[in-house]
C-alpha cells in the first residue's frame with residue numbers, strides 16, 4: 120500500500136511540475152523575450168516570505184529587462200502570462216494609439232454580490248465607457264472651484280491639529296495626512312463632517328482604516344481576485360468586506376434622504392452624483408444611475424483620494440525635510456502668491472504656485488502612489504514591425520516606477536530635483552516616461568481634485584511649520600512588502616516647528 124501511495128504522490132508531483140514547465144513555455148512560443156521563472160510563483164516574489172515590496176520587484180524586473188535590451192518582456196504570475204512593456208513608443212500604442220485593443224484594466228468586480236467593487240476603476244467594456252462619459256463632467260475646473268472651499272476648511276483643521284501635535288514630539292506624518300484626506304473625502308464625496316483629528320474613533324475613520332488595513336486575508340483576496348478573476352466570480356468573492364459595504368451604503372442612502380428634505384444645495388461630489396441619478400430618471404431612457412452605482416463611485420473617490428494624496432504629501436515632506444533650501448523656496452512662493460490674493464486660498468491662487476507644482480511632480484516621479492498601470496488585451500494585437508501577437512486575455516503591465524527612476528530618462532534619478540519640471544525643462548522629459556496619473560482614455564479622472572487637495576494640505580503646513588527629519592525615521596527608507604501601495608516600513612516621522620502664529 121505504501122508503495123502505491125508513493126507512486127501516486129510521485130506521479131502527482133511530476134504532473135504538477137510538467138504543467139508548470141509547459142505553462143512557462145508560453146512566451147518562448149510567442150517569440151517574446153522573458154525573465155527566468157521558478158515553480159510555483161513564476162517571475163513573482165514568494166508572497167509568503169515578504170522579501171520585497173511589489174514596487175521594488177517591478178523596478179528590478181524593469182531594469183533587468185532594459186539592461187538586456189528588451190522593448191517588452193514576458194513574465195508569469197504563478198502560471199499566468201503577463202506582458203510588461205518597456206519601450207515608451209510601444210507604451211504610447213497601448214495607452215493611446217491602439218487603445219481599442221486595451222480598453223480594460225482586468226480587475227475583478229462583482230456588481231451583484233459586491234456592489235461597491237463595481238466602480239469606474241475596475242469596470243470594463245461598455246459599462247466603463249458609459250460611466251466614464253457620465254462622470255467626466257464631475258471633475259471640470261469649474262466644479263473644482265466650487266469644491267475648493269470644502270477642502271480649504273479641512274486644510275485648516277489639519278493645520279490646527281498639527282499645531283497641537285508638534286509640541287508632543289515627532290509626528291507620524293502619513294497617519295496625520297490620512298486623517299486630512301479622510302476629512303476631505305468625507306466632506307466632498309459623502310457630505311459629512313468626519314472630525315478624524317478630534318474624534319478618531321468615529322465610524323467613518325473606523326471603516327476607512329478597516330478597508331485599508333493590509334490583513335493577510337485581505338491581501339490573499341486581492342491576490343486571488345487579480346490572478347483568478349473568473350474563479351473569484353465563481354465563488355462570488357467580496358473584495359469589500361460586508362461591514363464596510365453596509366456602512367458606506369447606509370451613509371450614502373442617509374445622505375441622499377437628508378438632502379431630499381432640504382432646499383439647501385451643497386455643491387459637492389455627492390450632489391453631482393444625485394443630480395445625475397435624478398436627471399437620468401426623468402429622461403426615462405432606462406439607463407439611469409442607481410443608488411448602488413452612486414455609492415460605488417463615492418466609495419471609489421474615497422479609495423482613490425485617501426491613499427494617493429496622503430502618500431504624495433508624506434513623501435513630499437520627507438524630501439523637503441532633507442532639502443531645506445527647496446522647502447524655503449516653496450514657502451516663499453506661498454507667501455508671495457497669498458499676499459496677492461489677500462491671504463485667500465482660491466483655486467486660481469493654487470494654480471499660480473508653479474514651483475509647488477514642480478515639487479509635487481518630482482515627488483510623484485520618485486514615489487508614484489500607483490507604481491504600475493494595468494491593461495487587459497481585449498482584442499489580439501500584433502506589435503508593429505514584428506510577428507509577435509499579444510493574445511486576447513493577456514494582462515499588460517506598464518512599470519511606471521521603473522520608467523520614472525530610469526537614468527536614461529531622468530539624470531541622477533535618486534536626486535530630488537524639482538527643476539526637472541520647470542516650464543523650460545518639462546519639454547525635455549521623454550514622452551511616456553512620466554505618467555503618475557496614467558495616460559490615454561483611462562487616465563486618472565480625479566487628477567485635478569487630487570492635485571488640489573495635495574496643494575492645499577502642503578500649503579497650510581508649509582506656511583505655518585518648518586519640517587525636519589526625525590531620528591525615528593529609518594533611513595534609507597524601505598518599502599513595506601505587505602502593502603500593495605507605496606508604504607514605508609516603520610513610517611515617516613518628522614519634527615514640525617511652528618514658524619508663525621497659525622492664522
Ligand code: HEM
Nearest residue numbers: 240420423424427489555556557558561562563564565569
Ligand atoms: C495624487 C493623487 C492621485 C494619483 C497619483 C492618481 C493616480 C491614478 C492612476 C495612475 C490611475 C490609473 C490611470 C491609468 O490606468 O491610465 C488612476 C485612475 C483613477 N483615478 Fe486617480 N490618482 C489620484 C487621485 C485621485 C482622486 C482624488 C480621485 C477621485 C476623487 C481619483 C479618481 C480616479 C479614477 C475614477 C480613476 C479610474 C479612471 C478610469 O479607469 O476611467 N484619483 N489614478
